[in-house]
Amino acid sequence: MSRTSAPRLARVLLLALTATVFPGAVRAQIATTAASTAGQRPPRAIRRDIPITNAIRRAMSAGVRDSTGKPGARYWQLRTDYQIDVSLDPTTARLTGKARITVHNASPDSLREIGLRLDPNHFIGTAPHAAPWVPAEITDGMQFSRMTVNGAPVNIASNAAPQAAGAEGARAIQTAQAASANAAGENTLVNGRSTNARIRLGSPVLPGARAVLEMDWSHKLPGGPGTGHRMTQRWADTLFQPTQWFPRVAVYDDLRGWDTEFYLGPSEFYNNFGTFDVNIDVPAGWLVSGTGLLQNPEQVLTARAREQLAKVTQSDALTMIVGPDEVGPGQATATSSTGRLTWRFHADTVNDFAWATAKKYVWQATRATIPGKGPVPIHLLYLPGRANVYERAPQITRHALEFYSKLWFPYQFPQLTLQDGPSAGMEYPMVINSNQGAADHETGHQWWPMVVGNNETWYGWMDEGFNQYMNILSAADAAGRPAVLDGEGQKYGQTSGNEAEAPMMWNANYAGPGFYGFTTYSKTPLMLSMLGGIVGDSAVQKAHREWANAWLFKHPSPWDYMFFMNKALGRDLGWFWYAWLFTTGSVDGRIESVKTTAGRTAVTVAQDGDMPAPIVLKVSFAAKGAPIRPMKNAVMLDATTALVTVPVDVWFGGARSVTTMLTFGTRPIEKVVLDPNRRFPDRNPSDNSWPKVL
Incomplete structure (x- = not known):
């Protein structure tokens, strides 16, 4: 055998x-x-609806969200108001603070715990982190010495650093202590050594009620050669750039309750909106910048600096507030009998607070003129030796603020500050840690997530991806040319099919190091390029603008975006959103054959991928011949070129190839190009032309 x-x-x-x-x-x-x-393939299955998860189904049933994509009649969100006093000791690089946080429970639920975001615990060495994000320094993390809820003490045993019993043993002890305390009706801090902690409450916070948290805390700001944004927060002992530096209350929403995601490094944030009153105590002579408006310039600034600040909004000129030679108390700042000064900042309706301070900052300022609002100051604080990387920053930032204000909605805040430091590409409300290199991109984040509060941790494409798309538009406008999105959508064909790529709707925290950047940043412009190829780029931008205005200072989900865009564009685009957001498929179109008989030309197009797309054909005729007859679904681009469009519906029956009959008459057809604007993902564009290009 x-x-x-x-x-x-x-x-x-x-x-x-x-x-x-x-x-x-x-x-x-x-x-x-x-x-x-026989070489036949089974019919292509085209899913045409938008998958509805349990979370969004519950929200829709409760009336919090609905199929219009606008906030539902019963939409709600928590509000958190912060009062913080913080002091910096440059010699130990340590922040010591007191926080009073008021949590307003607008939800219909009784809150039996309060989630906390303790991002400084990322640096304790035992916290999980994503490669290649490497903390610059191992620290002791967030240390609490006191915590209360509505005046009642919180058992903070779980905040103690692991002792000789080892990390696992310490965690077991902390868990047992927390369970015992909670059973006794006490408030208890759980997982206090994690970036995702919570306070178990002895008494719940009822719907419509509020809870006041008070905390005394401290932690060290890491310095050294970290890898990744936010992993280094100081340069030696003369410049500090605190970010995620205070205990934050996590978001509690209608989709998942408390946000329980860890801070792993790459994925960013999801925060509540509220008011911040922050008092920052630093050595006299050190300049401080941050979120919000400075409330006590008379106490911390020199008379000359205050005089210069008064000129900033009067013209586009660049005004020197504190020069490179003005250093120390009495020159850079006001003097102080104690050797220290307290800078007081206030910010309304923001979702975070960041600041920076340095012993020798240069401070310059200019303005942007916001349509419908007027001038707002742009501040630049940088080290004297780095003036070259801030030279073009004023013009770039001004253009970004003014352009995005016209594109989406007017800039919502009273000022914007660029802060120099180890993080050169990061954004917070009214603050960007950036020089001119990332000024346009980081300014764009003032729209999302700083106003339209997308969940960056889960759906980074709604934050970074939208920003990458509008950066293309801004760059073109700054160069005085039309934005060109042709070719962007087609590019995805070169990536589709890679097994390492996660779908865009996958939690970005776990998208993997190889494709986090692509899925979070780069794929959205490709998706919106294809959408523009179907409905027109201006229609996409108009619908996106309307969606953004509907969700000012709220928390939209991807379903809200998909439903809103469908309605605004007047299209059932379930097939489009499913293919782009929930899969990693592509179109892979090609011209299979072109045959002409008696003035009728049959063009057969195949789509080998799982993503459907309309058939768009650019038909070029001979310069001379019989008149070109009008044809349904066709428009003449010029005297000898027609654009034929066949709706995507022709694929919904499962066909893998479709024949379109061209009935323009007997004028010879010299060339046919599929997807001439290169908007649809295609692995091999060389088979999109007839006669085939050799």
């Missing part, structure tokens, strides 16, 4: 046995085998 005949005999015996028990199964297998042998 040969080596090949034994398996064949085994299959025959299996079929015979199966035929006795399941005769229908054998017929199906024979039919499938025959079809495969």
